[in-house]
Amino acid sequence: KAGVTQTPRYLIKTRGQQVTLSCSPISGHRSVSWYQQTPGQGLQFLFEYFSETQRNKGNFPGRFSGRQFSNSRSEMNVSTLELGDSALYLCASSLYVVSGANVLTFGAGSRLTVL
Amino acid sequence: QKEVEQNSGPLSVPEGAIASLNCTYSDRVSQSFFWYRQYSGKSPELIMSIYSNGDKEDGRFTAQLNKASQYVSLLIRDSQPSDSATYLCAVNIPLGGGATNKLIFGTGTLLAVQP
Numbered sequence: 001k002a003g004v005t006q007t008p009r010y011l012i013k014t015r016g017q018q019v020t021l022s023c024s025p026i027s028g029h030r031s032v033s034w035y036q037q038t039p040g041q042g043l044q045f046l047f048e049y050f051s052e053t054q055r056n057k058g059n060f061p062g063r064f065s066g067r068q069f070s071n072s073r074s075e076m077n078v079s080t081l082e083l084g085d086s087a088l089y090l091c092a093s094s095l096y097v098v099s100g101a102n103v104l105t106f107g108a109g110s111r112l113t114v115l
Numbered sequence: 116q117k118e119v120e121q122n123s124g125p126l127s128v129p130e131g132a133i134a135s136l137n138c139t140y141s142d143r144v145s146q147s148f149f150w151y152r153q154y155s156g157k158s159p160e161l162i163m164s165i166y167s168n169g170d171k172e173d174g175r176f177t178a179q180l181n182k183a184s185q186y187v188s189l190l191i192r193d194s195q196p197s198d199s200a201t202y203l204c205a206v207n208i209p210l211g212g213g214a215t216n217k218l219i220f221g222t223g224t225l226l227a228v229q230p
Binding site for chain 1 (some may be wrong): 123149157158159160161164180202205216217219220221222223
């Protein structure tokens with residue numbers, strides 16, 4: 001069974017550009033969450049999608065956005081990139097959202113470097 | 116006060132010893148608690164989940180939860196050099212009474228098992 005697939009794995013952008021990251025969840029998983037990981041702040045929640053609807057959003061500026069498609073695949077977009085956006089962006093999928101006890105499975109991440 | 120707190124370490128233990136990792140959380144409504152292991156350059160992988168007060172054992176790992184004290188711990192028996200990694204404590208905090216897959220992570224404890 002394939003795991004959570006994130007693309008691209010590595011990318012380099014310059015300030016002011018925008019970036020789109022993609023996440024394909026485990027087959028059958030309908031919930032997708034995104035996290036940003038930096039050495040200083042650790043893992044921080046970005047947003048969560050379930051059945052194409054954003055259920056929760058973390059404390060990030062509006063430059064960070066996302067969406068989920070009918071096949072549960074998800075994308076996140078960061079516009080007007082800043083140096084501080086350099087991070088590992090992790091996608092996690094879960095079977096469903098019925099209780100908070102669901103286990104998240106993380107993908108390998110997309111490492112973004114902003115120059 | 117941070118929502119989830121861990122000692123950043125490094126925690127150094129000799130091979131074969133018991134490693135004890137601790138985590139405290141601030142939100143009393145938290146119901147689900149997770150320990151993730153993250154090797155350098157890799158994504159987090161689930162080690163243990165615990166939802167009720169008491170101990171939960173899985174092989175060499177034991178998770179302990181005390182909701183009254185808002186405290187979660189992870190014990191690793193017979194520590195091996197391959198256990199050397201960062202251990203992340205994560206707490207699920209329901210939002211508005213609804214279920215969510217949003218996790219609040221601690222900054223992690225670096226464990227080093229010395230051969």
